[in-house]
Amino acid sequence: MISCDQCSRRAVIFQKYSGKHLCAQHFEEDVHRKVREVLRTYRIFGKPCRIAVAVSGGKDSTSLLMILHKLFSYREDVELVAVSIDEGIAGYRPKTLQAATALAKKLGVEHVVETLDENFGVTTDLMASGGHPQGPCSFCGVLRKGLLNRTARELSADAVATGHNLDDEAQTVMLNYLKGDVDRLYRLRPKRALNGMVPRIKPLRRVPEKEMGVYAITHEIPFETSACPYISRAMRQEVKDLLNDIEAKHPGTKYSIMRGFEKILDLQPPGSYEVVPCSRCGEPSSDGICASCRLLDLIRAEQSL
Numbered sequence: 001m002i003s004c005d006q007c008s009r010r011a012v013i014f015q016k017y018s019g020k021h022l023c024a025q026h027f028e029e030d031v032h033r034k035v036r037e038v039l040r041t042y043r044i045f046g047k048p049c050r051i052a053v054a055v056s057g058g059k060d061s062t063s064l065l066m067i068l069h070k071l072f073s074y075r076e077d078v079e080l081v082a083v084s085i086d087e088g089i090a091g092y093r094p095k096t097l098q099a100a101t102a103l104a105k106k107l108g109v110e111h112v113v114e115t116l117d118e119n120f121g122v123t124t125d126l127m128a129s130g131g132h133p134q135g136p137c138s139f140c141g142v143l144r145k146g147l148l149n150r151t152a153r154e155l156s157a158d159a160v161a162t163g164h165n166l167d168d169e170a171q172t173v174m175l176n177y178l179k180g181d182v183d184r185l186y187r188l189r190p191k192r193a194l195n196g197m198v199p200r201i202k203p204l205r206r207v208p209e210k211e212m213g214v215y216a217i218t219h220e221i222p223f224e225t226s227a228c229p230y231i232s233r234a235m236r237q238e239v240k241d242l243l244n245d246i247e248a249k250h251p252g253t254k255y256s257i258m259r260g261f262e263k264i265l266d267l268q269p270p271g272s273y274e275v276v277p278c279s280r281c282g283e284p285s286s287d288g289i290c291a292s293c294r295l296l297d298l299i300r301a302e303q304s305l
């Protein structure tokens with residue numbers, strides 16, 4: 001048996017980047033410490049606040065809800081509400097929503113489910129059947145993000161917390177470097193509440209993906225493992241494999257990528273990202289028509305052909 005470096009209990013994980021074996025309790029403390037450190041940077045939790053937690057039902061978002069509940073359930077000034085977006089993906093989304101509902105119920109957290117169908121009159125299955133060359137993800141992602149923001153605003157949330165982990169973030173940064181997309185890179189920085197935009201926070205951004213899996217299992221969190229049938233992130237998968245290879249040879253590389261990225265963000269002059277309300281629906285946009293309205297125009301035009 002390999003024991004924990006901080007006590008004599010059995011280790012449940014070895015962190016190559018820190019050189020530590022940790023038991024279930026010390027591992028939990030380590031994850032919670034990283035999450036607290038990230039949360040401090042957002043400066044939201046010093047005053048009464050309401051946090052909308054985006055819960056899809058996978059291991060990251062369900063663990064996020066559990067972690068925030070553990071950290072804040074004793075505080076009367078912090079209120080959590082779980083929000084799920086149902087994009088309309090038969091055979092997949094109902095299962096993940098079940099996991100999200102089960103956990104919210106177990107924790108006694110309010111759970112709000114909004115559907116693309118009821119809000120926009122479209123579903124991802126319908127968009128996928130349109131046979132667009134770029135695949136349904138670009139539509140589905142934009143509409144989900146827009147609806148999540150609107151739902152959080154209607155719930156008077158001070159922030160939307162999402163379950164992006166260290167691996168997700170490092171992959172996104174690398175992808176934007178590889179594509180030379182500096183604008184998108186800057187759009188990843190935390191935003192203030194501007195013109196209807198609810199700030200997004202990513203409390204798990206310093207926790208590696210593998211550790212989120214171990215956290216979910218050691219805490220017996222109900223989560224769904226099946227993948228969306230439309231998943232087609234060819235380049236992201238290549239970047240993921242590449243980063244995992246480099247991380248195995250040079251532990252800590254994913255953390256280095258994020259440290260470098262944060263230094264670059266510091267160089268950005270303030271106010272260079274404008275947000276104005278969409279002239280049609282009032283949601284935030286960069287130029288007067290939001291991304292959701294643009295996409296819906298496209299989809300409706302195709303449907304009427």
Ligand code: SF4
Pocket residue numbers: 087124136137138140141228229230231232
């Ligand atoms: Fe939507 Fe694509 Fe994610 Fe599936 S993989 S839920 S289609 S964005």
Ligand code: ZN
Pocket residue numbers: 278279280281282283289290291292293294
């Ligand atoms: Zn709009």
